[in-house]
Amino acid sequence: MKKHKTRHHVLVGLFFVLIAFTSCKDGKKDTKEVATVEKVVPENLKWSERMVLSEMLRFPKPSLLDFRTSPKWSYTPGLVLSAFSKVYEQTNNKKYYDYIYAYADELIDSTGAIETYKLENQNLDMIKSGDVLLYLYPKTKEERFLKAMQTLDNQMESQPKTSDGGYWHKKIYPHQMWLDGLYMAEPFHARYARDYIEDEAKKQKIYNDVVLQFDLIQKHSRDEKSGLLYHGWDESKEQKWANKETGNSQHFWSRGMGWYGMSMVDVLDFLPENHPGRERIITYLNQFAEATTNVQDETGLWWQVLNQGNREGNYLEATGTAMFTYTFAKGVRKGYLDKKYLDVAEKAYAGLLENLITVEENGVVNLNKCCGVAGLGGNPYRDGSYEYYINEMIRSNDPKGTGPFILASLELNK
Known part of the structure; x- marks a missing residue:
């Protein structure tokens, strides 16, 4: 009896071992199935297209780029969608074009009025998305897009200026020029003049005004010792952030300098070869390249506050x-910069891929460690201190990073 009972226990034990073994095998199988996640962004594409697809997945509506909850005419779609247009031109993938079109289609009504835009704000940031219209109008010939561009050109005509002719960044920031403003407005203004202004005298006046902005920012904001440029300049010297002698803000902000660099290489696309200001801008670009390279980190990346890496x-x-x-990559390709700066660009790009790009299991690409926002003055007041710049929001996939990443990827053909 005892013997039989023991045999029974052994059989029961074997039965449970068998079940455990089978379920363990099944468990492995399940794990394998879970690990095989569908790639919504194929990894055999170039980085530019991978980021385009990732952005479209993050923001199915282009009017909600920049983590918006409601559509707004703003500068970030202008930046990102301009990058998209270059990817579309290379790939001919119509869904990229449709995404660009959807932004203008939603924000420009049938009369050409721009939704959420107010001319009386005289805000240079609002000019940037005009680049989307400059791209779409020749393809669509939709009158509403032309009218919206004319509205933005009218803003440039009425934009308040400093005593020597520099555009105020916004009406609410009187007497102030910011580095950001040159990227927001000048490439649009130069291209619009070239393509849509027929009166030759008016065209030349716009070109002269465009170049003047670069002359003034060099005059007022460039630090002679380092060659770097301060984020903002207040002619009135009344702002708490402004140096009482120079009117400059206190620090060299990475993205502020980034806006300025992009504005130079982009505006040169539209400024006539024979314009006397062209060579000056190329000189400024070379000074900029030297100064910026001097503060590049050994990783290839740049610091939020450019010249205070170890702080x-x-x-x-x-x-x-x-x-x-x-x-740097575009400046070299166009012949404005020495070829040595291509090495700087390659090193920077490798640094981005190694340190700041991550890829999810489904192939979606993330760009990490983006400064979400930074400005001067306003309410609550931004004092331009070191502590201010390092404590602003840091997030992944900010369009002010993904857009330039796409553009850099295209320039380096990665």
Whole structure:
């Protein structure tokens, strides 16, 4: 009896071992199935297209780029969708074009009025998305897009200026020029003049105004010792952030310098070869390249506050790095910069891929360590201190980084 009972126990034991073994095998099988995640962004594409597809997945509506909850005419779609247009021109993938078109289609009504835009704000940031219209109008010939561009040109005509002719960044920031403003407005203004202004005298006046902005920012914002440019300049010297003698803000902000670099290589696309200001801008670009290279980190990246790499709280920042990469790569390709700067761009790009790009299991590409926002003045007041710049929001996939990353990837053909 005892013997039989023992045999029974052995059989039961074997039965459970068999079940455990089978379920363990099944478990392995399940794990394998879970690991095989569908790639919504194919990894055999170039980085530019991978980022385009990733952005479209993150923001199915282009009017919600920049983590918006409601559509707004703003500068970030202008930046990102301009990058998309270059990818579309290379790939001819119609869904990229449709995505660009959807932004203008939603924000420009049938009369050509721009939704959420107010001319009386005189905000240079609002000019940037005009680049989308400059791209779409020749293809669509939709009158509403032309009218919207004319509205933006009218803003440039009425934009308040400093005493020597520099555009105020916004009406709410009187007497102030910011580095950001040159990228927001000047490439649009120069291209619009070239393609849509028929009166030759008016065209030349716009070109002269465009060049003047670069002359003035060099005059007022460039630090002679380092060659770097301060983020903002207040002619009135009344702002708390402004140096009482020079009117400059206190620090060299990575993305501010990035905006400036991109503005130079982009505006040269539209400024006539024989314009006397062209050579000056190329000179400024070369000074910029030298100064910026001097503060590049050994990783290839650049710091949030450019010249204070080792200071506590500072970090290697994605948006400025992507902008510099694009500026140097394009500057070399166009013949404005010495070929040595291509090595700087390649090193920066490798640094981005190694340190700041991550790829999810489904293939979606992320750009990490982006400064979300930074400005001067306003309410709550931004004092332009070191502590201010390092404590602003840091996030992944900020369009002010993904757009330049796409542009840099295209320039380097990665």
